[in-house]
Amino acid sequence: MRKEKIFTRDFWLIASVNLLVMTTYYSLMVTTAKFTTDQFHTSTSIAGLVIGITVIGILIARFSSGYLTQHFTTKKLLMTGTILLVPAMILYHFTTSLAILMAVRLLHGLAIGLISTVTNTAVVLLFPVERRGEGISYFSLSTVLGTAVGPFLGLKLMQTVGFSTLFNVEIGFAIAALVIATLINAEKIRFKKVQHNEPLTLAHFIEIKAMPIALLMFVVGLGYAAIQAYLSFYAGQLDLATYASYFFLAYAFAALLSRPFTGRLLDAVGAKAVVVPTLLINAVGLAGVAWTHSGWGLLVSAFLIGLGFGNFQSVAQSIVAKKVPVKRLSQATATFFIFFDLSLGIGPFLLGLIEPAVGYSNLYLLTAIMVLACAIGYWLVSHFSKQETN
Template sequence: MGKEKLWTRNFTIVSLVNFLLVLVYFLLMVTIARYAVDQFGASTSIAGLVSSIFIIGSLIGRLVTGRMIEDVGSKKTFRVGLLLFIITTALYFFTSNLSLLIINRLLHGVAVGVASTATGTIIAQTVPRSRRGEGIGFFSLSAVLATAIGPFVGMLFTRYGNFNMIFMFNLLLATICMVISFAVNLPAIPAVKKDKEKVGTGFKLSNYLEYKAVPISFVALVVGFSYSGVLSFLSFYAEDINLVDAAGFFFLVYSIMLLLSRPFSGRLMDAKGANIVIYPCLVVFAIGMVLFSQAYYGVILLLAAAFIGLGYGNFVSVAQTISIQVSPPHRFGLATSTFYILYDLGLGAGPYLLGFLVPFTGYRGLFLYMAGVVVVSIVLYYFLHGRAEKEQKKEKARQGVLQGN
């Protein structure tokens, strides 16, 4: 019997939409602060707010999306998110003052939060169970590629074009997302309607979060927090240690290593379980952070990029898969939003909090401390998920022996 098909029309289209969503997100993250300064004379702190408030909007969008998917289904939620994405992308042309720009950045974040959570849920609902780790691994590659290409394209526009060209390009991508979304054809999932009566009308936290996904999502928060400093302070760190040229290739090396390893890590998880992937990933990530903190030569900085891509990059996709696997099918939407809410919280709060430490630790000290945080996350993972999975494997093996006898 052959493998169940993974690269279906739905899988390919939803992955492409996710790629374009994340590309627009990161393209603007590296350019919008400069736009706020050049266009409206914003201070550095306000320009930072213009950039980071998007993440707050994304968190709000993710928080409401899990419940929305249970109420109206992932397909309708997907379309609503893309419609909001087009509208808020177009509104950049009409942000005539700083206040309107900040408001639109918040709303744009909400739109991306809704749409990207819906894409993750659709993938979880449609990939074959036997290939879920591999499928979510390939799907998350769409975001990985976008995080490398988005900033690159944004810097090109900043250097050779203007901000109106950026907004026009983004609107084109948003329109493409909406058009190709009509080719997605999802089967009905009866379990959602069946369980809907149990949800109730009053406020319950369980209507917005999937409790079973919280433990692994909390580990992702801690790991994302440790990585957030790399994202935010790489350019400052590179200037500080005189490795600006090498730093320009950091995310390229990161992405190449992730592209080469992701298919194997997903298959290994499907075959052997999450522990055999997660523990090595976190150890490799910690080594990468130590190398990063002690980089005195360009080759060491790029070696750190390879280790971080192999460790951190694979951890994220496997952790997301775990959040789906521990949740019942009709709660996949809530599980996806729960994972991204906590993960994004670590990525979003990290730069702000770590910024207070830099004057005391310096960049090298900061990244060395973050390697320690990764080590702590290994212990957290063991107690929050790894130990339980190990016991489950032992129980399955025991059951197999009993059945054999």
């Protein structure tokens, strides 16, 4: 029997929007701290707060999007997000005070949160049910590329041509995302609306069935949060700063190679056969970061984390999509990403409280142990349940 297609016109359009938006997000994530300290002569902690403001905006948008998709068309929400993104990028040129910069970062976060929740929800509607795991794995590669291209491009532009040119490039990406969003077929990504006279409850925003895997995502994500926040400092201590700049490229390369296969495996044999190995590989990669003393060791660890965490992220999202009916898909996606964003947003702060006492090496080892415990816990729960659970 002929399989229904995954790679449709609207798939490529939505993936392109997601790639452009994620590139703006991650390129400015790695450069905003430097911009803040250079422009306003602030401390590192204040620069970290400026970065974190974006996460607050993202969380507000995530929490609201589940409700909004039931009352407004998905296309309108996507257009709203991309329209907000353009002035957010332009306003970086006019950040003459710390307060203005924080307001711009908040607006940027609102746009990112709305767009990414809508794209990750809408694209699932394009996939046949029996191929959703595979489809989500392919789509999530656009995010992986953003996490690799964004930091690399942002740092290169900052170091070679300066912040003004960097902001102009971001404006170009935002305009391109807006133009591409207008081409998406609204009917292909439309949800059935609920009755507007229903009383407003928490269920309009959060999907309880997504909570177990979302909580697992929060704990597992702490390891990657430590990588994002502290790798440059740790690599500097080891005299491996040059290799650290290529860490995320190695991570993305591993995820790009493996995600299509893990998506098919998830659809074919179920979650346990994919979740447990990806968590174990991730734990080994984090332990490798903790114990490495060479550049190649750091890059091999990056490759393992790409195979492990890079695949677990998309697999976990696929599990959420499979566990809920289509009418609850937006709330489930929002719930999943709320906890993922919380992990990446407050994770560095929580881990930063521990780091002075244990050091970076032991901090990464601690996150490896946490991920290993998650793998064992997931295996026990799924093994002793009558049916595979999330």
